[in-house]
Amino acid sequence: MxxxxxxxxxxxxxxxxxxHARVMPWRVGPAERAAGVRPDPYHVWLSEVMLQQTTVAAVRDYFRRFTARWPSVADLAAAEDGDVMAEWAGLGYYARARNLLKCARAVAAAGGQFPATAEGLRALPGIGPYTAAAVAAIAFDEPxxxxxxxxxxxxxxxxxxxxxxxxxxxxxxxxxxxxxxxxxxxxxxxxxxxxxxxxxxxxxxxxxxxxxxxxxxxxxxxxxxxxxxxxxKPEKPTRFGLAYVAFDAAGGVLLERRPEKGLLGGMLGFPGSDWAETAPAPCPPLAADWTQLSHEVRHTFTHFHLRLRVFVAQAEGEGFTPRQDFSPAALPTVMRKVWDLAQARAQAGAAPPHPRGI
DNA sequence: GAACCGTGGCA
DNA sequence: TTGCCAAGGTT
CATH class of the missing domain: 1.10.1670.10 (Helix-hairpin-Helix base-excision DNA repair enzymes (C-terminal))
Structure with missing residues (x-):
């Protein structure tokens, strides 16, 4: 240039x-654009946060589900934390979801209108230099x-x-x-x-x-x-951990809510060890006859590889989540992999697969 | 400035 | 199979 x-x-x-503009759920059509119609600031903000470090293909369905369930920023502000985290599950970078709620509640508390300038937007949780500029330009026509x-x-x-x-x-x-x-x-x-x-x-x-x-x-x-x-970029280290999947007699599942800060913060997960570069010591959440599964879960995060040994058991006690109150879709992906492995094992127990040699 | 923070698709 | 990459923000 x-x-x-x-x-x-x-x-x-x-x-x-x-x-050649791509058609997307958060954009207005060409005719409206030509007529000077601006998209809903709530839609622009929500899409921009979802699109942070995330592909358009991955965002589309999440955006549709969020806007169908919470049509306005006031609706989102009134949502339960756990419902929003569950709806975000699978999209990754879960601090975005926590900040999304904080931001929605700040906007709702201030009257329900987003700030119309990049400077004003920049002060909100989860909105950095990029997102502030993008929302200001796309929704409010600021250069x-x-x-x-x-x-x-x-x-x-x-x-x-x-x-x-x-x-x-x-x-x-x-x-x-x-x-x-x-x-x-x-x-x-x-x-x-x-x-x-x-x-x-x-x-x-x-x-x-x-x-x-x-x-x-x-x-x-x-x-x-x-x-x-x-x-x-530096090579990713490998960390190791243990995960425990406990069922009660009624099919309930033992789950825990992870701490707000740090990896998978605020998300549901199975109890287990810390994830370290050395072999973890056994740490079952309750006394039971734990069976170690033959396969392990492998998952790669932003800055390390993880290998999880999975244990399952039938047990009784407090704190089990009734099966009808639990959706595997509400789990972050690494925990959903643990769940899938435990399910595959349960299926195999009910109907053993045909032996295939070796 | 650098570390931390997810996930799925693709070459 | 492995590494790279995608509409970044927070600490």
């Missing part, structure tokens, strides 16, 4: 967006500079910025600001993200189809696919 070409490139991008991973990639390529991330961030924000128009800033932001998601992709960018390829310095140098440069 040469200095002075920003307006021309921005216009080309918006023209492309008008013909905020929206910089997410897509924008970083597109801008790094347009200007052929070879400084590795995250050191390049300030320069990328500066360039993104030069590209942001005063008119239709929300569409511009979404156009940048659609471009990054469909054409200016991390691997094998489709430069031939790019509406701004004529302005792209990286394409001219043949290094588009190499940008933005990133330093190599």
């Amino acid at each position: 040469r200095d002075g070409s920003e307006a021309e490139a921005g216009a080309a991008l918006l023209f492309w967006y008008d013909g 905020a500079v929206v910089v997410d991973g897509n924008v970083e990639r597109v801008v790094a390529r347009l200007w052929a910025i070879e400084t590795p991330m995250p050191a390049a961030k300030p320069e990328l924000v500066d360039k993104a600001g030069r590209l942001t128009p005063q008119l239709r800033p929300g569409d511009h932001a979404q156009a940048m993200m659609d471009l990054g998601a469909t054409i200016c992709t991390p691997r094998n960018p489709a430069c031939a189809l790019c509406p701004v390829n004529a302005f792209c310095a990286a394409k001219a140098q043949g290094i588009a696919a190499e940008l933005p440069r990133k330093s190599p």
Whole structure:
């Protein structure tokens, strides 16, 4: 990108967006957009929080379920914590769900309207620089500079910025600001993200189809696919743990609510050991005839691999959740894997599979 | 600035 | 099978 070409490139991008914008449940249609209709700030905020570090494909159904169950921010603010955490289960980064509720309650307490500026939005829980700018631009038409991973990639390529991330961030924000128009800033932001998601992709960018390829310095140098440069990531360690699945005579399940802070904070789970890099000591939650399952659960978190040994037992006692009050869908994925393994074992006990040799 | 925090799809 | 990656925020 040469200095002075920003307006021309921005216009080309918006023209492309008008013909190629992706259809999504939280967006308004092309006709409404052309008529100046803005999407519901509640929908924009909810979608942006769900989309943090998460793919559009994964978010779609969650967004539909949330808005069907809680049509307004006031409805969400009035929800039970456990219901929101259960509805978020499987989407990951559970601090987002806890902050989502805090934010909804703060907005409801302040009258039910979201702040209309990036500065005001930024003060709310779970809303950082990106989300504040995105909601301000998309829902309130503020020419905020929206910089997410897509924008970083597109801008790094347009200007052929070879400084590795995250050191390049300030320069990328500066360039993104030069590209942001005063008119239709929300569409511009979404156009940048659609471009990054469909054409200016991390691997094998489709430069031939790019509406701004004529302005792209990286394409001219043949290094588009190499940008933005990133330093190599450290190897993930493996941690080990134990999980205990106890059933009572009525089929009830022993569950615990995890602490608010830390990994899987606020989510349901099975009792068990800490997860450490050394072999854990047995720590059954109650006395019973525990059977160790032959397979283990493997799961990878952001910064470590986990291998869980699973134990099951029939037992009696206090604290069992009645089976009809428990939905496996309310578990975080690693705990759902534990549940699935325990179920497979129960199935096998009821109807042993045919032996298959060895 | 760096560590922490999930998950599923894909090459 | 493994590593990389996706519309980041908090501490």
